[in-house]
Amino acid sequence: MSTLTARFLGVRHHSPACARLVSRTIAALRPGHVLVEGPADLNDRLGELLLGHRLPIAVFGHYRDAERTATSWTPFCDYSPEWVALTEGRAAGAQVRFIDLPAWHPAFADRSNRYADAEARYERATARLCDRFGVDSADALWDRMFEAPEPGGQDDAALAERLALYFDVVRGDTVADASDRAREEYMASWVRAALAEPGSGDVLVVPGGFHRPALVALTAAAPPACGAADGTPPVPRPPADALAGSHLVPYSFHQLDAFTGYFVRAAAGAGPAGSPGLVVEPLAVLAGSAVVVPDLAAGPPTAGTAPAARPAPDPVAGALAEALGALADTAHRGLRRLDRAGLDRLDRAAAALDRTGLATAASRVRAVPAAVAGGGADAAAGPWTDAQLFLLAAADLYGSR
Incomplete structure (x- = not known):
């Protein structure tokens, strides 16, 4: 009987508060496994993904056969909880793995962004919460509950508990569709396999928050079990007559914001010498259904610093x-x-x-x-x-x- 435990830390994709919590949780827990929602067919190439790229980047997946053509993106920036889980987990010596189905899988047939928000699918629950907190959108609700600084600093245990309660409410009694069920059953198989690995240390699971309640239930419903010969679940392969693959590609904040609808951009160390290390840049606003990118005029330089020279266009x-x-x-x-x-x-x-x-x-x-x-x-x-x-x-x- 395995004595290892699994901790499920559900996150909102591209949330700075969740990214910080993931980092601090890894530092405190020192898990043996860090399991991240992401394409499992990329596990053999995690070294390539973690080479020190300039963020944001994305994994672009494509699929084509005689009946279906599909593309999907898995984007990362420096405040993506999944990226922090990968980098901080590896730095802590944990076995880091993606645990979701590959992007070409039929479960993603109608989903162009793996890390898109789930709130759009569960508007009734978020509408009730917005009314309760007196805010007018799911983004404002999220900022109020999780991103806004707390007097005296964030209490990690309290923040994790609020996140779990929030995602429990958002999920509620919603019956997941066939695509989500397939993904959740597959992700749970990775958790059970990690728990079955003797002497490997506790397991930290970092999924999108909507999936957290189902993963907790599915993991508890079956005993820890090994998968393939190396102990991991088998990774699905595309049909022989299909053209499919995953490629690491450059990405941009404009693309990221257009996909997620959640407009946060934090650039660490972006200011001139002697200025604060964190610069927050408003990148876009939502006007109806359109994304508007404003023209930003440069303000006066900070006292004691010179404005950066604009490089000549290449x-x-x-x-x-x-x-x-x-x-x-x-x-x-x-x-x-x-x-x-x-x-x-x-x-x-x-x-x-x-x-x-x-x-x-x-x-x-x-x-x-x-x-x-x-x-x-x-x-x-x-x-x-x-x-x-x-x-x-x-x-x-x-x-x-």
């Missing part, structure tokens, strides 16, 4: 960034919903690449709208992936010159 880096942005926007919209504005943006990106001498890169970008025009969205999936990978490699090579 046309090559700018052309590569714009082309990657155009391809990312195409994927976010979906190739089947690529409109005239999206096609024009791809054309402009290709023209900018041509002007900087990157003719091969330009031809890869132009191949995407050409494939859409010639054979539709299904025919364009391959050229899009080809252009994305080529441009990522080009940007990497140019940036490391």
